[in-house]
Amino acid sequence: MTRDPAHLLPSADPVQLIDVEGKRVRDDVRIPEATDLVRAYGALVLGRRFNEQAYALVRQGRLAVYPSSTGQEACQIAAAHVLDDGDWLFPTYRDAVAMVARGVDPVETLTLLRGDWHCGYDPYRHRVATQATPLATQLPHAVGVALAAKLRSEPTVALAMCGDGATSEGDFAEALNFAAVFAVPVVFFVQNNEYAISVPLSRQTAAPSLAHRGIGFGIPGQRVDGNDVAALLTVLGDAVARARAGEGPQLVEAHTYRVQAHTNADDDGRYRSADEVSAWAPRDPLLRLATYLRASGLLDDAAQVAFDTEAERVAAALRASSPAAPDPARLFAHVFAEPTPQLREQAALVRDELSREVEV
Amino acid sequence: MEKVTMAGAINRALRDAMAVDSSVVVFGEDVGALGGVFRVTDGLAAEFGSERCFDTPLAESGIVGMAVGMAMNGFRPVVEMQFDAFAYPAFEQIVSHVAKMRNRTAGAVTLPIVLRIPYGGGIGGVEHHCDSSEAYYAHTPGLEVYAPSSAADAYELMRAALRRSDPVVFLEPKKLYWTSEEVAFSSLSSSSLSSPSAAALSSSPSAAAVASSPLAGASVAGAAVAASPLAGASVAGAAVAGASVAGAEPGRAVVRRAGTDVTLIAYGPSVGVCLSAASVAFLEGRSLEVVDMRTLVPFDDETVCASVARTGRAVVVAEAAGFGGVAAEIAARVSERCFTALAAPVRRVTGFDIPYPPPAYESFHLPSVDRVLDAVDDLQWEDA
Ligand SMILES: Cc1ncc(C[n+]2csc(CCOP(=O)(O)OP(=O)(O)O)c2C)c(N)n1
Numbered sequence: 001m002t003r004d005p006a007h008l009l010p011s012a013d014p015v016q017l018i019d020v021e022g023k024r025v026r027d028d029v030r031i032p033e034a035t036d037l038v039r040a041y042g043a044l045v046l047g048r049r050f051n052e053q054a055y056a057l058v059r060q061g062r063l064a065v066y067p068s069s070t071g072q073e074a075c076q077i078a079a080a081h082v083l084d085d086g087d088w089l090f091p092t093y094r095d096a097v098a099m100v101a102r103g104v105d106p107v108e109t110l111t112l113l114r115g116d117w118h119c120g121y122d123p124y125r126h127r128v129a130t131q132a133t134p135l136a137t138q139l140p141h142a143v144g145v146a147l148a149a150k151l152r153s154e155p156t157v158a159l160a161m162c163g164d165g166a167t168s169e170g171d172f173a174e175a176l177n178f179a180a181v182f183a184v185p186v187v188f189f190v191q192n193n194e195y196a197i198s199v200p201l202s203r204q205t206a207a208p209s210l211a212h213r214g215i216g217f218g219i220p221g222q223r224v225d226g227n228d229v230a231a232l233l234t235v236l237g238d239a240v241a242r243a244r245a246g247e248g249p250q251l252v253e254a255h256t257y258r259v260q261a262h263t264n265a266d267d268d269g270r271y272r273s274a275d276e277v278s279a280w281a282p283r284d285p286l287l288r289l290a291t292y293l294r295a296s297g298l299l300d301d302a303a304q305v306a307f308d309t310e311a312e313r314v315a316a317a318l319r320a321s322s323p324a325a326p327d328p329a330r331l332f333a334h335v336f337a338e339p340t341p342q343l344r345e346q347a348a349l350v351r352d353e354l355s356r357e358v359e360v
Numbered sequence: 361m362e363k364v365t366m367a368g369a370i371n372r373a374l375r376d377a378m379a380v381d382s383s384v385v386v387f388g389e390d391v392g393a394l395g396g397v398f399r400v401t402d403g404l405a406a407e408f409g410s411e412r413c414f415d416t417p418l419a420e421s422g423i424v425g426m427a428v429g430m431a432m433n434g435f436r437p438v439v440e441m442q443f444d445a446f447a448y449p450a451f452e453q454i455v456s457h458v459a460k461m462r463n464r465t466a467g468a469v470t471l472p473i474v475l476r477i478p479y480g481g482g483i484g485g486v487e488h489h490c491d492s493s494e495a496y497y498a499h500t501p502g503l504e505v506y507a508p509s510s511a512a513d514a515y516e517l518m519r520a521a522l523r524r525s526d527p528v529v530f531l532e533p534k535k536l537y538w539t540s541e542e543v544a545f546s547s548l549s550s551s552s553l554s555s556p557s558a559a560a561l562s563s564s565p566s567a568a569a570v571a572s573s574p575l576a577g578a579s580v581a582g583a584a585v586a587a588s589p590l591a592g593a594s595v596a597g598a599a600v601a602g603a604s605v606a607g608a609e610p611g612r613a614v615v616r617r618a619g620t621d622v623t624l625i626a627y628g629p630s631v632g633v634c635l636s637a638a639s640v641a642f643l644e645g646r647s648l649e650v651v652d653m654r655t656l657v658p659f660d661d662e663t664v665c666a667s668v669a670r671t672g673r674a675v676v677v678a679e680a681a682g683f684g685g686v687a688a689e690i691a692a693r694v695s696e697r698c699f700t701a702l703a704a705p706v707r708r709v710t711g712f713d714i715p716y717p718p719p720a721y722e723s724f725h726l727p728s729v730d731r732v733l734d735a736v737d738d739l740q741w742e743d744a
Pocket of ligand 1: 067094133134135162163164165166167193195196197258262
């Protein structure tokens with residue numbers, strides 16, 4: 001018996017609630033409460049400042065690498081804001097702003113990118129998993145966390161993020177399939193920013209959209225304007241609610257654009273034109289929400305100043321932070337619960353080397 | 361005493377652990393109604409329900425990846441990879457996440473996962489069903505790697521694995537699955553039988569069991585000695601009958617048979633071969649000691665070196681291809697640590713550096729009693 005798959009198909013166009021002019025569109029779809037939009041705007045301002053500051057730190061050689069989410073901040077903020085405290089967020093290397101929006105200390109979110117090998121924070125504190133670098137590998141983890149919660153009848157939802165390129169990985173397919181088969185509350189959130197480093201979306205899939213890929217797994221897919229935080233809050237929020245209500249996993253594809261190069265090490269002039277990039281400037285997620293909020297009387301100069309001040313405070317904290325001096329004992333501290341005899345020997349070797357250095 | 365196969369002993373370990381620890385869940389391919397292709401999970405779904413033991417879609421990376429998430433969120437997953445070579449799709453999850461999560465989170469997230477892998481040859485299996493893949497795992501920091509050689513020890517090590525807070529790759533020698541042996545479950549270490557939550561990692565006093573050995577209690581520092589001189593004499597590749605090692609924790613090797621002339625060092629499927637070789641050598645007047653590593657990570661240098669210090673000669677035996685393998689690592693460690701005690705260079709007897717051969721060829725490939733004895737003969741004996 002096959003079920004009618006129509007309900008699994010995404011809308012023909014990405015859902016948009018505030019257009020590029022800052023005007024409300026689609027009256028048939030609920031728009032978030034004013035307080036939620038204002039809160040999201042504050043987080044967008046902070047996220048943009050965070051991206052700029054992190055990029056600057058890379059240029060100064062104080063961050064090893066920074067995959068920026070400039071232009072994608074609406075996705076970042078919505079992913080964090082639709083979750084309850086008991087939910088889990090599974091971010092990638094590009095999702096530092098989402099982690100900050102979820103409550104992780106901004107300085108701590110940059111620990112890995114500063115070149116440390118620990119993630120810098122306790123994942124249980126805010127229920128934010130470690131940033132995954134091996135593409136799509138975090139998605140099955142989200143399924144496991146959600147299944148564990150389901151077995152204990154807890155209302156936890158896991159929201160797992162990935163890029164368009166990562167949807168080609170086997171773990172994307174395996175995670176969606178497992179989630180659907182076990183009917184677990186996971187929201188798979190794809191930020192389609194058009195590129196995987198240099199490779200365009202057309203080389204990742206021939207599917208009508210990435211959201212359409214859900215149907216093959218029996219997962220409903222939805223498409224949303226990834227630069228419209230109002231639409232994102234509604235669409236992702238609905239997906240989280242459906243997952244929590246026991247309707248199984250959900251797939252949401254946000255259409256956005258990676259405004260900056262992949263990382264500081266990338267030369268995007270080799271694979272895309274400046275015209276293509278500048279065409280996205282008017283679609284900026286901050287711009288249109290600010291216009292909408294101003295026109296609706298929800299944002300005034302005082303509120304803007306308060307958001308800017310908070311963003312500057314965080315930027316200053318990022319600038320002031322410096323990595324702790326390396327402690328060689330940390331090399332061996334967390335490989336196993338109890339270091340093996342071999343690790344104990346190796347730690348002693350390093351201690352011995354260092355003590356002799358001091359004597360010289 | 362109870363007659364039990366290694367498959368039965370592992371099954372019983374899982375059952376006993378599941379009974380006392382509700383966080384233990386078992387999943388994989390065909391592990392539910394079928395009980396696994398080797399029946400190691402037989403009856404678990406019936407006894408504990410389909411939420412504690414269940415089948416998954418066919419996708420090894422998904423299985424291991426899901427285990428990571430479940431372990432992050434309070435469970436103790438035991439996952440079965442159907443055969444050694446079919447664990448490879450999960451390699452990225454194992455190496456990049458299972459092994460590293462503790463370190464990446466500075467100890468905040470630990471992954472108490474047991475990854476069961478039926479491994480090794482000697483069963484006339486077709487291609488992709490007989491790999492000795494231990495080197496990949498042993499080479500990966502953050503994974504513990506166990507390879508039992510007897511039913512009793514498989515029980516003990518599985519119970520121990522299910523008390524660890526770090527991930528364990530549990531290698532089950534396929535050719536020993538159906539070999540039965542008498543096991544006195546009631547006499548196995550009390551730590552194995554106590555509640556996992558109560559048993560801290562190093563809490564069991566681990567008094568080394570010493571039995572029927574000429575060296576009992578004397579110079580065998582810290583090592584458990586448990587085999588009778590003739591154990592495993594009859595059949596090459598026999599299970600290590602009656603080799604229960606009460607109380608021996610992971611990370612402790614045991615002397616399965618005491619000897620004075622040469623130390624044979626082995627694990628998993630090769631221990632029986634070594635015991636058989638020692639029995640034959642005994643009749644020819646040579647006294648071979650057999651050390652069963654039991655766990656490759658943690659590795660017990662102490663017991664190995666103490667043995668080689670007594671015998672002055674060492675032969676490492678393993679089924680896996682020799683180049684870059686665990687046997688090479690053991691040989692190097694012995695050479696580095698016991699050089700002054702050695703009367704001869706350390707020898708290895710391993711599989712050849714070839715893909716695992718077809719059934720008709722496997723007897724040429726696998727370390728045999730004769731090949732082990734030849735290696736022993738080739739050691740330097742003149743100045744002994
Ligand atoms: C398994 C794996 N293969 C390759 C890489 C190298 N790599 C890092 S980011 C990236 C592009 C990913 O693109 P996408 O998923 O679209 O996300 P985006 O970077 O655009 O956010 C690649 C190929 C990796 N991290 N992991």
